[in-house]
Amino acid sequence: xxxxxxxxxxxxxxxxxxxxxxxxxxxxxxxxxxxxxxxxxxxxxxxxxxxxxxxxxxxxxxxxxxxxxxxxxxxxxxxxxxxxxxxxxxxxxxxxxxxxxxxxxxxxxxxxxxxxxxxxxxxxxxxxxxxxxxxxxxxxxxxxxxxxxxxxxxxxxxxxxxxxxxxxxxxxxxxxxxxxxxxxxxxxxxxxxxxxxxxxxxxxxxxxxxxxxxxxxxxxxxxxxxxxxxxxxxxxxxxxxxxxxxxxxxxxxxxxxxxxxxxxxxxxxxxxxxxxxxxxxxxxxxxxxxxxxxxxxxxxxxxxxxxxxxxxxxxxxxxxxxxxxxxxxxxxxxxxxxxxxxxxxxxxxxxxxxxxxxxxxxxxxxxxxxxxxxxxxxxxxx
Amino acid sequence: xxxxxxxxxxxxxxxxxxxxxxxxxxxxxxxxxxxxxxxxxxxxxxxxxxxxxxxxxxxxxxxxxxxxxxxxxxxxxxxxxxxxxxxxxxxxxxxxxxxxxxxxxxxxxxxxxxxxxxxxxxxxxxxxxxxxxxxxxxxxxxxxxxxxxxxxxxxxxxxxxxxxxxxxxxxxxxxxxxxxxxxxxxxxxxxxxxxx
Numbered sequence: 001x002x003x004x005x006x007x008x009x010x011x012x013x014x015x016x017x018x019x020x021x022x023x024x025x026x027x028x029x030x031x032x033x034x035x036x037x038x039x040x041x042x043x044x045x046x047x048x049x050x051x052x053x054x055x056x057x058x059x060x061x062x063x064x065x066x067x068x069x070x071x072x073x074x075x076x077x078x079x080x081x082x083x084x085x086x087x088x089x090x091x092x093x094x095x096x097x098x099x100x101x102x103x104x105x106x107x108x109x110x111x112x113x114x115x116x117x118x119x120x121x122x123x124x125x126x127x128x129x130x131x132x133x134x135x136x137x138x139x140x141x142x143x144x145x146x147x148x149x150x151x152x153x154x155x156x157x158x159x160x161x162x163x164x165x166x167x168x169x170x171x172x173x174x175x176x177x178x179x180x181x182x183x184x185x186x187x188x189x190x191x192x193x194x195x196x197x198x199x200x201x202x203x204x205x206x207x208x209x210x211x212x213x214x215x216x217x218x219x220x221x222x223x224x225x226x227x228x229x230x231x232x233x234x235x236x237x238x239x240x241x242x243x244x245x246x247x248x249x250x251x252x253x254x255x256x257x258x259x260x261x262x263x264x265x266x267x268x269x270x271x272x273x274x275x276x277x278x279x280x281x282x283x284x285x286x287x288x289x290x291x292x293x294x295x296x297x298x299x300x301x302x303x304x305x306x307x308x309x310x311x312x313x314x315x316x317x318x319x320x321x322x323x324x325x326x327x328x329x330x331x332x333x334x335x336x337x338x339x340x341x342x343x344x345x346x347x348x349x350x351x352x353x354x355x356x357x358x359x360x361x362x363x364x365x366x367x368x369x370x371x372x373x374x375x376x377x378x379x380x381x382x
Numbered sequence: 383x384x385x386x387x388x389x390x391x392x393x394x395x396x397x398x399x400x401x402x403x404x405x406x407x408x409x410x411x412x413x414x415x416x417x418x419x420x421x422x423x424x425x426x427x428x429x430x431x432x433x434x435x436x437x438x439x440x441x442x443x444x445x446x447x448x449x450x451x452x453x454x455x456x457x458x459x460x461x462x463x464x465x466x467x468x469x470x471x472x473x474x475x476x477x478x479x480x481x482x483x484x485x486x487x488x489x490x491x492x493x494x495x496x497x498x499x500x501x502x503x504x505x506x507x508x509x510x511x512x513x514x515x516x517x518x519x520x521x522x523x524x525x526x527x528x529x530x531x532x533x534x535x536x537x538x539x540x541x542x543x544x545x546x547x548x549x550x551x552x553x554x555x556x557x558x559x560x561x562x563x564x565x566x567x568x569x570x571x572x573x574x575x576x577x578x
Contacts, residue, residue, distance in 0.1 A: 315441070333453075336443060336453075337453040340423075340443070340453055340454060340455075340458075341453070341455050341458075343458065345421075345423075345441045346423075346441060346443065347436055347440075347441050347442050347443065348442075348443045348444055348445075349429070349432050349433075349436075349442070349444040350444055352429075366429060366433065369433050370432070370433050370436055373433055373436040373437040374436050376437065376439075377436070377437075377439040380439065381439075
């Protein structure tokens with residue numbers, strides 16, 4: 001669909017950047033001497049500043065969540081299915097803020113920004129981050145935009161974890177928390193996949209211990225491989241079977257023929273890998289997967305998620321997807337159980353979907369219905 | 383609103399916490415919220431119902447009662463309501479125990495299988511009763527544990543559950559009187575307010 005013919009699109013959007021000079025104390029104990037945030041907004045902030053919604057991105061996301069950057073753009077922002085006029089996060093109703101987290105590689109301060117103390121890119125020396133660090137930077141953005149309290153903080157996957165962190169760190173600044181396909185913390189299996197992804201990058205000679213930028217190299221192979229591993233975990237067995245089955249893209253399996261065989265799924269993964277390695281930064285990938293690994297909502301609350309959620313004051317919507325095995329419905333139910341035990345208002349539903357973890361980005365009718373219905377409530381309570 | 387639901391409202395104190403097991407599209411919880419400022423949570427498994435209940439601005443949790451309610455802490459609600467769902471769960475006796483573990487009080491409504499029409503249908507035709515109210519055939523009905531008023535009271539006695547009050551819904555103008563006097567024969571819906 002072209003930009004102009006799509007009445008449910010926010011249309012052409014312009015990213016903005018803001019620099020914060022005040023140093024930021026990070027969870028790791030190091031201090032970031034100021035930072036830049038790149039963000040986009042959709043819709044209008046109302047007079048009471050009560051209709052603002054924060055969208056938190058996942059592992060490889062960025063600020064461009066909806067609309068197009070230009071008339072020639074073929075693809076809209078990453079969550080365009082859910083953000084726009086008449087969509088679940090309805091821009092006729094809400095003022096939507098979407099930013100690139102620090103540590104990212106799409107304009108906000110991260111490993112490929114220049115470290116003011118050395119005059120060189122941070123590279124692998126960029127401080128390790130936790131979800132709370134992102135939350136803290138986002139409060140500054142909220143202050144700057146004049147938003148005292150978010151009508152909702154919303155995120156899928158790592159973004160959902162960040163949204164929960166918001167609810168605990170700044171209970172008076174969040175009215176609703178929407179947590180989609182997330183978890184209280186990663187399972188051992190999840191940690192394992194992230195480790196494989198990081199090792200793929202680290203073992204690429206072009207990674208040069210993270211100093212590839214200075215040495216004018218790009219660890220494209222490692223990054224592509226990391227993405228391929230990740231991508232497998234984002235899809236379900238069924239989704240892959242439906243999309244590719246055992247279809248061949250090249251060659252034949254006939255006996256007596258030794259031409260090279262290539263399955264469709266191989267070519268798809270390679271394409272995904274190479275696309276990603278051309279647009280993402282290896283140090284950022286390592287940093288983001290570690291932030292994901294270290295996330296444990298309840299750690300500082302005696303490892304008790306009920307005690308953790310007792311600090312929250314908002315209402316919660318929790319959504320999971322039936323074939324998501326990266327953050328399975330069982331993980332979402334753990335969140336819901338803790339919320340119930342903590343006497344927090346919670347709504348939970350599991351969406352039947354074949355697409356696995358990636359379902360949270362897809363236009364699945366019941367998902368959009370439930371999401372819209374809840375967001376209507378968010379709008380009315382504001 | 384369904385008649386059994388209007389009947390049980392008066393047993394629910396304003397501002398209390400209510401858990402509605404099998405809340406359907408949330409009509410009852412909405413009424414309780416709007417008219418009695420009740421803080422409610424609904425459990426439901428039907429997906430269309432869940433979406434509708436969310437549109438009403440209610441807190442709804444998708445959860446199958448048959449798989450247990452252990453995620454709800456002891457005495458975390460004032461009242462646990464289960465309207466027209468007792469006959470559809472796998473272990474009605476365990477659900478009753480759970481209701482009174484989670485809530486101080488419970489309210490249960492169910493179709494009375496001892497109603498004279500049911501008896502007549504089965505007695506006369508020798509077939510499982512099918513009516514406007516229970517339109518399913520025996521093989522596709524979600525109602526798998528039918529009981530009568532007497533059966534339910536016997537179970538309560540066996541379990542040491544105290545019946546605070548009983549109410550009945552009949553099927554005609556004269557029914558309240560008949561159903562009040564001979565509930566097991568004339569009540570189409572039985573309504574119980576129970577506690578430990």
